[in-house]
Amino acid sequence: MRLFILLLGATLLPVGETLAAPFDRILPQQSQLSFVSRQMGVPVQGEFRRFSAQIAFDPARPETAKATLEVELASFDMGSKEVYDEVVSRNWFDVRQFPTARFVSTGLKPLGGDRFEVRGHLTLKGRTREVVAPFTYRLQGGNAVLEGAFPLKRLDYGIGTGPWGDTGIVADEVQVRFRFIAAPAASGTAPGAPRGGKP
């Protein structure tokens, strides 16, 4: 798959264009996937510590971009054991039945400059919805920093049901934030490239 994307990227690379390095791996340890939920108006942050992604991103060729992201929902962390035990349970993520969330991109639109908008399908707790996430791209030490956010409605996915369905207490809208560090396809020289995900 990676080879295929590499080849695809290589064949699409216009002659003479040297800068446009396609990026094909997310460095999980340097990347962050977090979210902000509002409880009685109070923003509360959490994050997912384990996720993996396959991407093909060439800023010069946005139409060729692809991304698949898998998030291990049990790696959820809001800084509290009590909250964790509740959120992995059936009313929320139900991680025993739905251990992963999956995002598959369907398209990437350049918004001008370093801004892009990725569109795709997010499957969470067995339900699939379309999401649109604007993000910015910049280079940092040879890697790409892809940073963006998008809102989702938790109840669209049946997250926080039963007594938690009251959106006056826990808001329906959850802001998902991501900061992915992607390494270039060419070689393993990028810092941190050989490192795997967190144990």
Place this chain on the structure above:
Amino acid sequence: MQPRYTRTAIALHWLVTLLILTALPLGLTMTEMPLSPQKLKFYAWHKWLGVTVFGLVVLRLAWRAVHPPPPLPESVPAWQRSAAHALHWALYALMLVIPLAGWLMSSAKGFQTVYLGVLPIPDLLPKNEALGERLADVHAWLAYALIALLVVHVAAALKHHFIDRDDILRRMLPWIMPGKETT
């Protein structure tokens, strides 16, 4: 009849009383509850009450600075005057410090205080779990101290009313009760 507290001072006193008597049981209950929407609601209410008490107590002190309370009757012995003053100032101090400790604890635990769900109060402390736990203890112990002092405060007021039969409680009552004329 003895001079009474001003109507504003009386209103503030009883309003703060009402808020504290709501915040205290909420605080004692919510911390023992399992995680539930109700618990989150109680926490939010408790914090809003705390912020309100803090604001009203600042107002009370400002008002008091301009409108000194009526003097105690001559019949009150010197040691009781000192004790009464010490108790009142301790109550004021706790009514300010307890909400402050609660707010700092909240900040350290990573939960911002958003007054009435709309007005975010800035976090003064960065997230620090251990510090949050310590501040939670401070907040709780100060609250127990407040409960103890409130018991003394109420007991003293009732003692003045029913045993000494003076006007000390009457001058803080929201309604005018015919009192004993003191000369």
